[in-house]
Amino acid sequence: MKITDAKVIICSPGRNFVTLKIYTDEGLTGIGDATLNGRELAVASYLTDHVIPCLIGRDAHQIEDIWQYLYRGAYWRRGPVTMSAIAAVDTALWDIKAKAANMPLYQLLGGKSRNGVMVYGHANGGDIEETVDEVLRYASLGYKAIRAQAGVPGLKKVYGVSKDSMFYEPADGSLPSEHDWSTERYLDHAPKLFDRLRDKLGWEHHLLHDVHHRLTPIEAGRLGKSLEPYRLFWMEDPTAAENQDAFRLIREHTVTPIAVGEVFNTIWDCKELIEKQYIDYIRATVVHAGGITHLRRIADLAAMYQVRTGCHGATDLSPVCMGAALHFDTWVPNFGIQEYMRHTEETDAVFPHDYRFEDGFLHAGETPGHGVDIDEALAAKYPYQRAFLPVNRLAHDGTLCNW
Numbered sequence: 429m430k431i432t433d434a435k436v437i438i439c440s441p442g443r444n445f446v447t448l449k450i451y452t453d454e455g456l457t458g459i460g461d462a463t464l465n466g467r468e469l470a471v472a473s474y475l476t477d478h479v480i481p482c483l484i485g486r487d488a489h490q491i492e493d494i495w496q497y498l499y500r501g502a503y504w505r506r507g508p509v510t511m512s513a514i515a516a517v518d519t520a521l522w523d524i525k526a527k528a529a530n531m532p533l534y535q536l537l538g539g540k541s542r543n544g545v546m547v548y549g550h551a552n553g554g555d556i557e558e559t560v561d562e563v564l565r566y567a568s569l570g571y572k573a574i575r576a577q578a579g580v581p582g583l584k585k586v587y588g589v590s591k592d593s594m595f596y597e598p599a600d601g602s603l604p605s606e607h608d609w610s611t612e613r614y615l616d617h618a619p620k621l622f623d624r625l626r627d628k629l630g631w632e633h634h635l636l637h638d639v640h641h642r643l644t645p646i647e648a649g650r651l652g653k654s655l656e657p658y659r660l661f662w663m664e665d666p667t668a669a670e671n672q673d674a675f676r677l678i679r680e681h682t683v684t685p686i687a688v689g690e691v692f693n694t695i696w697d698c699k700e701l702i703e704k705q706y707i708d709y710i711r712a713t714v715v716h717a718g719g720i721t722h723l724r725r726i727a728d729l730a731a732m733y734q735v736r737t738g739c740h741g742a743t744d745l746s747p748v749c750m751g752a753a754l755h756f757d758t759w760v761p762n763f764g765i766q767e768y769m770r771h772t773e774e775t776d777a778v779f780p781h782d783y784r785f786e787d788g789f790l791h792a793g794e795t796p797g798h799g800v801d802i803d804e805a806l807a808a809k810y811p812y813q814r815a816f817l818p819v820n821r822l823a824h825d826g827t828l829c830n831w
């Protein structure tokens with residue numbers, strides 16, 4: 429089956445998405461997500477100018493060979509732009525192969541390992557009481573696991589708190605908006621949130637929290653220790669992961685489980701954290717980590733060290749990524765949890781999909797392929813809008829810090 433054509437579709441139904449569509453001489457088509465929040469057009473150009481010309485005429489069934497061709501063949505390996513582009517090709521080719529086999533994608537990966545994919549939803553509020561109400565709302569919607577983020581007294585805007593509680597969109601400006609930060613205020617406030625939550629919610633539900641890379645290792649150790657009484661499912665991205673040995677310090681101070689990896693794009697980013705057992709969950713996912721082909725390798729490495737998966741699933745990952753991730757989650761033996769931030773109705777209409785939420789679980793569906801399509805006519809009504817993620821500054825002196 430030969431690849432005859434491929435094109436990049438950029439649309440913005442409420443937020444930007446980049447989608448690759450591959451065509452074959454047998455009439456089968458496949459799509460893959462290539463969205464890199466705030467840097468969308470770089471991936472679109474990488475695909476259009478440098479990848480698509482190399483795809484034409486290749487056998488669409490040779491997924492592994494095409495992956496190696498694009499990864500090794502570029503000479504300049506790795507990085508979020510390259511790996512998101514490779515992921516889009518890989519996802520589209522798995523979609524085509526599964527359609528050709530007339531099977532849902534999870535069957536090609538090895539079949540079902542579970543009945544459904546446990547997800548966590550995002551509850552947030554301007555203060556503790558608002559966040560508690562939101563967490564209770566998520567629990568009433570059937571969620572078994574809920575991430576809780578709250579505004580911090582004295583800080584105007586912080587990561588994870590949104591105006592619209594069901595749909596969180598951080599890329600909120602045509603130039604980066606500015607948030608403010610105080611580690612002292614945050615470290616003081618976060619344990620109070622979880623204390624109140626356990627008091628109101630009880631112990632049946634899993635609670636999660638995203639630190640979003642903002643602490644130093646020793647501050648993260650202190651936070652993890654102060655959250656231990658509330659038995660979190662995980663504390664996410666407690667510190668930036670460029671220096672991975674920094675996680676040793678966190679481990680020495682706390683048994684709160686740790687999840688890292690949403691900004692990782694290859695197995696090399698994950699290797700040290702996994703092999704040294706500095707983390708409990710690896711958060712790499714399909715779109716930013718080289719597609720199903722590469723994510724499988726990361727999961728297999730993680731399995732050797734009892735590290736489980738917890739794929740990134742924010743709204744800037746399109747429904748195409750979510751569909752593919754759910755097939756991966758349905759199969760992967762060392763599954764932990766899947767993040768699920770609901771897309772808006774506008775987005776869902778552009779990307780009709782087979783996956784569905786029921787009682788705290790997502791189900792990948794039985795449609796051949798990954799089960800997600802794109803309505804191109806509708807997508808064309810939502811042209812690209814430049815949008816950036818925010819930047820963060822220390823509240824007391826304006827120094828730029830991690831967002």
Ligand SMILES: O=C(O)C(=O)C[C@H](O)[C@H](O)CO
Nearest residue numbers: 465598638640690741742744
């Ligand atoms: O979903 C999460 O855990 C995030 O941290 C979301 C990220 O901020 C978002 O994907 C950035 O584009």
Ligand SMILES: [Mg+2]
Nearest residue numbers: 638664665690
């Ligand atoms: Mg995160």
